[in-house]
Amino acid sequence: MKRWWSVGTLGLMSCQASMDSSSSVDLFEEERLRQHVQILASDEFEGRAPSSVGEQKTIDYMVEEFRALGLEPGNGDSFVQPVPLVSITAQASELTVAGGETELSLESGSQMMVWTKRVVEEVFLDRTEMVFVGYGIVAPEYGWNDYEGVDVQGKTVVMLVNDPGYATQDAGLFRGNAMTYYGRWTYKFEEAARQGAAGAFLVHETGAAGYPWEVVSGSWSGPQFDLVSEDRNLSRAAVEGWLTEEAARQLFDLAEMDFSALVDEAAEVGFRARSLDVQASVQIRNQLRESVSHNILAKIPGTRFPEETIVYMAHWDHLGRDTSREGDQIYNGAVDNATGTGALVEIARAFQSQSLPPWRSVLFLAVTAEESGLLGSRHYTEFPTVPMERTVAALNMDALNVHGPSRDVQVIGFGSSALEDYLSRAAARQGRVLTGDREPEKGYFFRSDHFHFAKRGVPVLYAESGPDHREHGEEYGRACAEEYRAERYHKPSDEYDASWDLRGCLEDLALLFDVGYELSRGQKFPEWYRNSEFYRAGAVLAEARSEAPTTE
Numbered sequence: 001m002k003r004w005w006s007v008g009t010l011g012l013m014s015c016q017a018s019m020d021s022s023s024s025v026d027l028f029e030e031e032r033l034r035q036h037v038q039i040l041a042s043d044e045f046e047g048r049a050p051s052s053v054g055e056q057k058t059i060d061y062m063v064e065e066f067r068a069l070g071l072e073p074g075n076g077d078s079f080v081q082p083v084p085l086v087s088i089t090a091q092a093s094e095l096t097v098a099g100g101e102t103e104l105s106l107e108s109g110s111q112m113m114v115w116t117k118r119v120v121e122e123v124f125l126d127r128t129e130m131v132f133v134g135y136g137i138v139a140p141e142y143g144w145n146d147y148e149g150v151d152v153q154g155k156t157v158v159m160l161v162n163d164p165g166y167a168t169q170d171a172g173l174f175r176g177n178a179m180t181y182y183g184r185w186t187y188k189f190e191e192a193a194r195q196g197a198a199g200a201f202l203v204h205e206t207g208a209a210g211y212p213w214e215v216v217s218g219s220w221s222g223p224q225f226d227l228v229s230e231d232r233n234l235s236r237a238a239v240e241g242w243l244t245e246e247a248a249r250q251l252f253d254l255a256e257m258d259f260s261a262l263v264d265e266a267a268e269v270g271f272r273a274r275s276l277d278v279q280a281s282v283q284i285r286n287q288l289r290e291s292v293s294h295n296i297l298a299k300i301p302g303t304r305f306p307e308e309t310i311v312y313m314a315h316w317d318h319l320g321r322d323t324s325r326e327g328d329q330i331y332n333g334a335v336d337n338a339t340g341t342g343a344l345v346e347i348a349r350a351f352q353s354q355s356l357p358p359w360r361s362v363l364f365l366a367v368t369a370e371e372s373g374l375l376g377s378r379h380y381t382e383f384p385t386v387p388m389e390r391t392v393a394a395l396n397m398d399a400l401n402v403h404g405p406s407r408d409v410q411v412i413g414f415g416s417s418a419l420e421d422y423l424s425r426a427a428a429r430q431g432r433v434l435t436g437d438r439e440p441e442k443g444y445f446f447r448s449d450h451f452h453f454a455k456r457g458v459p460v461l462y463a464e465s466g467p468d469h470r471e472h473g474e475e476y477g478r479a480c481a482e483e484y485r486a487e488r489y490h491k492p493s494d495e496y497d498a499s500w501d502l503r504g505c506l507e508d509l510a511l512l513f514d515v516g517y518e519l520s521r522g523q524k525f526p527e528w529y530r531n532s533e534f535y536r537a538g539a540v541l542a543e544a545r546s547e548a549p550t551t552e
């Protein structure tokens with residue numbers, strides 16, 4: 001363990017340790033972070049695909065770094081947690097919809113996409129009754145239930161994407177323009193399964209989904225990864241899918257229903273689901289391939305409340321190598337997410353350099369298969385090494401800032417939990433301010449690994465430099481972000497670049513360190529704000545804690 005402060009300095013520090021200094025940014029050395037990113041994103045690591053040669057190299061590298069810092073294994077006596085994966089390649093027939101004398105035939109790719117999450121070789125829908133369930137939401141905290149008074153057992157539901165707040169832009173409905181979890185397509189399929197539906201289709205609309213149809217058809221073709229769960233996902237609806245808006249219109253025409261009118265109605269309080277009186281049929285054949293990947297875990301045990309744990313997380317995986325490409329075949333994933341993965345090591349180093357050790361444990365969790373649908377983080381929260389009710393907070397890092405210092409700190413999912421108070425204090429010490437997500441309607445909060453902790457009630461923080469560049473202003477910051485999105489994001493050109501300006505990144509790491517260190521030296525469990533859709537899940541964890549309090 002290397003300590004950077006001389007004994008003389010230590011003597012002057014109060015019990016607040018780094019909290020008193022203007023910022024902890026001096027704890028971080030740019031050169032060290034650069035080195036991690038350069039190595040993890042090198043061609044030798046082949047783009048860090050799950051279950052590849054790159055995976056083993058990543059594990060070896062991270063474990064050696066954690067060991068050198070004196071960290072302990074985070075999963076019993078192991079630094080890894082196996083994550084069983086299955087890849088499913090689906091071949092679907094047309095989707096036929098029968099109504100009276102006529103029949104509608106929808107083609108895979110251009111008019112609809114279908115798949116099954118069930119890990120089986122074949123599924124089908126055979127003339128299942130179709131029911132329009134509006135937004136497909138059951139949200140007691142917003143007084144909303146699209147399934148009230150309707151039985152969809154064994155039927156096929158058709159639903160709209162996003163939520164009534166977005167549709168009406170009414171700030172009093174759900175969270176207005178900001179997408180709630182109820183607006184996310186993942187939620188809608190889960191709810192449809194809970195309701196016993198055999199089939200579940202979402203109607204695509206570019207604005208409400210946050211992306212065009214090409215993203216839907218592109219991301220749902222080819223092999224799809226999933227976790228191998230105990231029930232082989234048999235609790236899911238047999239068939240899930242998307243319809244283009246045009247296909248939905250044809251379907252409603254066939255049912256002699258006014259699509260536009262029903263869409264409006266679905267956003268109104270008191271909407272009632274209704275049968276379309278048409279029947280859907282489709283058949284899907286799957287090709288299954290199983291493999292094992294790994295989460296990497298290392299911890300610093302707390303000195304007083306070792307069971308209580310603060311989690312720092314980042315996905316180590318990226319898209320690997322595409323041998324069908326001409327030229328550069330390796331998706332190095334330097335920004336996404338060698339930066340976050342390397343940062344785990346540097347935050348661990350900052351903790352180990354403190355003269356006052358954390359009372360609570362700190363877990364450094366590098367998860368796999370984020371790019372395949374947040375699978376490593378989901379697996380961890382299903383099989384956590386620390387119970388969820390003892391997990392104080394989860395702080396996620398995904399694609400850190402390489403464009404220089406910024407005045408603003410963008411909190412994705414702003415207005416969620418009391419963790420923002422901790423962050424706001426730390427930001428003030430750097431002369432920075434918190435701002436909300438710039439595009440809350442796109443639901444970025446639900447699109448990275450912290451989300452699975454949120455779903456289980458653990459407060460999360462997903463914050464990063466905003467665009468307001470300290471020296472060149474906001475326009476420059478926006479241009480940098482745009483350049484990354486257009487030229488590098490999920491492309492082989494996401495490579496390490498010696499010209500990166502990591503000053504802002506180090507400031508962000510200092511913020512996250514400050515938040516976690518303060519939590520680690522306290523006894524509070526920060527709570528979700530009451531208007532958050534995760535408040536209830538958080539209350540369940542609080543209840544479990546009050547029944548079995550932690551002892552020193």
Ligand SMILES: [Zn+2]
Binds near residue numbers: 315337399
């Ligand atoms: Zn990422």
